[in-house]
Amino acid sequence: MKDKTSLRKEIAGLVAEYYQSAFQGPLQFQPGKNPVHYAGRVFDEKELINAVDASLDFWLTEGRFSQDFSEKIADFLGVDNVILTNSGSSANLLAFTALTSEKLGDKRLKPGDEVITVAAGFPSTISPIIQNNLIPVFVDVDIPTYNISVEALEKAITPKTRCIFIAHTLGNPFNLDEVTRLAEKHNLWLIEDNCDAFGSKYQGRYTGTFGHLATISFYPAHHITTGEGGAIVTNDEALANIVRSFRDWGRDCYCSSGENNTCGKRFSQKFSDLPVGYDHKYVYSEIGYNLKMTDIQAAIGSAQMDKLPSFCESRKQNFKTLTAMFAPYSRFFILPEATEHADPAWFSFIVTVKESSPFSREELVNQFTANLIETRCLFAGNIIKQPAYRHVTYRVSGSLANTDYIMNNTFFLGTYPGLTPAMFGHIDTVLKEFILKFE
Ligand SMILES: Cc1ncc(COP(=O)(O)O)c(C=O)c1O
Structure with a gap:
């Protein structure tokens, strides 16, 4: 019988061969026949080999690949703590919920406290505020950065305000100096x-x-992917431990899976009304969840991390290509702009149709769709207009005029690294043909 090391090598070789055969076919992009996606996973044989390697370990939960993936993220960002989760939404839920922990004393968030956020955003940035019984306070965003208006933010702050929870919209950093x-x-x-x-x-x-x-998301639309997946990063050790506890059933014990008695006091502590020496592994100091990532996901993420710098470059380049394409029509469109001092790894290329324009967003989006070019809205539009928000308690500070304008007139195209010159050529042709009707 072959030994397991040589079998692994053989399997890795076959997986690489499989990648060539299954994913490296001679697919020629045919405009109007093949879709131009707005996002998608970009990978090579390394992700497949890692996924299979992790499957052969059959460790399944957090293990060596999780360690490796976390370290790569920590090195890239220069942060001390990375906690992997099963999605970006879970990361948001955990990051926010961690701030409600009694371990934070008077600094903790309490039901009824206010949290400033934007209405032009993704739902699961806001859901954790509501799920923890705090009050979201919605403020407007600026166009063309699509980020929180810092003037509106300042005006929204009251003695009840305890937290700001906002996204860097579509990769464009918000004004971090002011915020x-x-x-x-x-x-x-x-x-x-x-x-x-x-x-x-x-x-x-x-x-x-x-x-x-x-928080970070590794859903396939994002900068790197693990399929589903996410992470929380922080330089605060105490917060990291609270996040980990909420992620891992609310337990007080911080041993990694497969480890025991890291604290050396597993059977000798006293907690609340539990008997002295109750197994620390089964002591719960938070009302928690299980939102961990599997090692197979982390294995894919680890291979993706090596590609992140080139993916970001490609996103920047693709953004420039689309800017050049739309720039001649600036009388019809508001083009996106990076926040001052920012260097965005753009998630997408966001465009707003001007009020004075002779066509609507729908007309243009329909034209793109008919030609198999995918577009998307800025997520929820104005989230308070969504069905789920009919009975939610929230506060609006100032006007949400830009948010409403975005809901009605804004869309985005992709900038992901899987887009090719032929695809951009197709977008250009469809855009030109559409505009010609109005010139
Ligand atoms: C800004 C923002 N936050 C959070 C999420 C949620 O991430 P996930 O899809 O991994 O749950 C997304 C979605 O993709 C997002 O765009």
């Missing part, structure tokens, strides 16, 4: 939803490293 200044001045927690911005920079520093906590 961190206001958070410090008013003693507020800051969570950066970095799900769409992994690799973006502000003042030369990666987003996700400014707030008390930040």
Whole structure:
């Protein structure tokens, strides 16, 4: 019988061969016949080999690949703690819920406290606020950065405000100078939803490293993927331990899976009304969940991390290509702009149809769709208009005029690294043909 090491080698070789045969076919892009996706996974044989390698370990839960993946993220961002989760939404839920922990004493978030966020965003940035019985306070965004208006943010702050929880919209960093200044001045927690911005920079520093906590998503549309997956990053050790506890059933014990008695006091402590020496592995100090990532996902993520810098470059390049394509028609469109001091690894190319334009967003989007070019809205539009929000308690501070305008007139195209020159050529042709009708 062959030994397991040589079998693994053989399997890896076959997987590489399989990749060539299954995914490297001579597919020629045919405009109008093949879709131009707005996003998608980009990978090679390394992701497949890692996934199979992790499957052969059959460890399944957090293991060596999780360690490796976490370390790569920590090195890339320059952060101390990375906690892997099963999605970006779970990361948001955990980051926010961690701030409600009694371990934080008076600093903890309590039901009824207010949290400033934007209505033009993704639902699961806001859901954790509601799920924890706090009050979201919605403020408007600026166009063409699509990020929180810092003037509106400042006006929304009251003695009840305890936290700011916002995303770097579509990869474009929000004004971190002002937002961190206001958070410090008013003693507020800051969570950066970095799900769409992994690799973006502000003042030369990666987003996700400014707030008390930040989250990342590894859903296939994002900068790197593990299929489903996410992470929380923080430089605060105490917060990291709380997040880990909420992620792992609420347990007090912080041993990694497969480990025992790391604290050396497994059977000698006293907690609340439990008997002395009750097994620390089964002591629960939070009302928790299980939102962990599997090692197979982490194995894919580890291979993706090696590609992140080139993926970010490609996103920036694709953004430039689309800018050049739309720039001649700036009388019809508001084109996206990076926030001052920002270097975005763009999640997408966001466009708003001007009020004065002779056509509507729907007409253009329909034209793209008919030609198999995918577009998307800025997520929920104005979230308070969504059916789920009919009975939610929230506060609106100031006007949401831009948010409403975005809901009605804005869409985005993809910038992901899987887009080819032929696909961009197709987008250009369809756009030109459409515009010709109005010139
Ligand atoms: C800004 C933002 N936050 C959070 C999420 C949620 O991430 P996931 O799909 O991994 O749950 C997304 C979605 O993709 C997002 O765009």
